[in-house]
Amino acid sequence: MPRILVLVPEDVDLAGEIEAARSAADPGTEIVTRNVPLASVPPVSAQDWALADLAMMAAGQTAMEEGFDALVVADFGDYGVSALRSLLAIPVVGAGKTAMLHALTLAGSFTVLATSRDIERARRLVHDNALHRQCAGLHEVGNAEAVAAHSANAEAVVLAGGAADLVKGSAHVPLSRPVPVAVKMAESFVGLGLTHSRQGYPEPEKRKADLIRAISDA
Template identity: 30%
Template sequence: MTRIAYLVPGTGLSDDERDRRERVANAFTPDHVGVDVVVATGAGPSSIESGVEEVWCVIGSLRTAHEIQADYDALVIGCFGDPGLRALRELLDIPVVGPAEATFYTAAQVAHRFGWLTVLDATVPLSAEQAEEYGLADRCVSIRSVDAPVEGIDHESDALVERMVSVGKQAIEEDGAEALFPGCMSLSFAQRHAEIEEKLGVPFLDPASIALEQADAWARHGVTQSARAYPTPKMEKLDDLLG
């Protein structure tokens, strides 16, 4: 069995929502995959909607990932901002997958031009920066907000689905997007992709399933991050960080 840790940074995930996401993740992954949703320990933001909160959450993620890595074959970062992706790849021996990175490159394979639906107007600049970072800014033609603060997202909300469809249609018709995805893992775990895709008429990708499937594939095929690209830090300097 491939064991994957889905590591949620920050402190805002309730026990009930953690359990729900774990059930959802294990339902859409193959039978040979076991997913544990692990919430990072220690201080951190209740949600991640700014650059400050992205940086703040990384410390807890690094500590928790270091503690649990021996129990898992791969790790997926449970935030679409991919916070700490480089640091986690330097620290861990197991493959580390960022859902945004995995989804970006999938979108670039299924469409010439793509876009995504981010949660707030305030997260649009962060999203644009991610597109630049992953070298796909010329392919990313649309970043639009659905006005859905992370802590208020209701995965059963039909109104939120309709808002995603409405904003998605604008991205397609006005910006030229040929594929879309939600730029938030809370939106992803709403698992309403099929109905949204049917209404939009273009691929509406699921970052959670894409990231977990990639983690499984890497683990099974022995693929992990290059030590030349992500060299191991001097561990003797990290005692205060890792404990």
């Protein structure tokens, strides 16, 4: 059965999401969490995002050597996902993009509800993945708009980061919880024998594992 490494940012309480992922996983799937300290929190600027990329890359770059079959970045920001895909041959799944695409398998559009930590990064992910037409809006949890998002602004709701603990479910609107969805996606890739494309994510000519670790630890 698959062993899945889940990288968890230390500045967000994702205990409920990890528990939900364990409950959703197939019997026998081993889920190992690894807390990742970010150099600058909350990660709200481009510099913070670059440092978060490094932190996730340093934490996950030896996943294959450690015997894992897949890796999940549990941070909604998908930090380090592209770099880790270049370093690893096993499936690397980011919670953010995966949750948004999952929502579109259940509905024609989605709204993202996020905490202040993740709202700007969520906006960037929507833009970078060309999902602006399907995204009905991005709302910070606590605003009046967020309350109406379940029924008025979209057909499905993506709960970014710690938003899952702050938003009540709706019987009429599917709620996409990024960490459980990402773990199940990783599990399915392992079962299907699939991983990311080497055309899209080529291996580096020279690996710099020690340098990545040193910069991340600085």
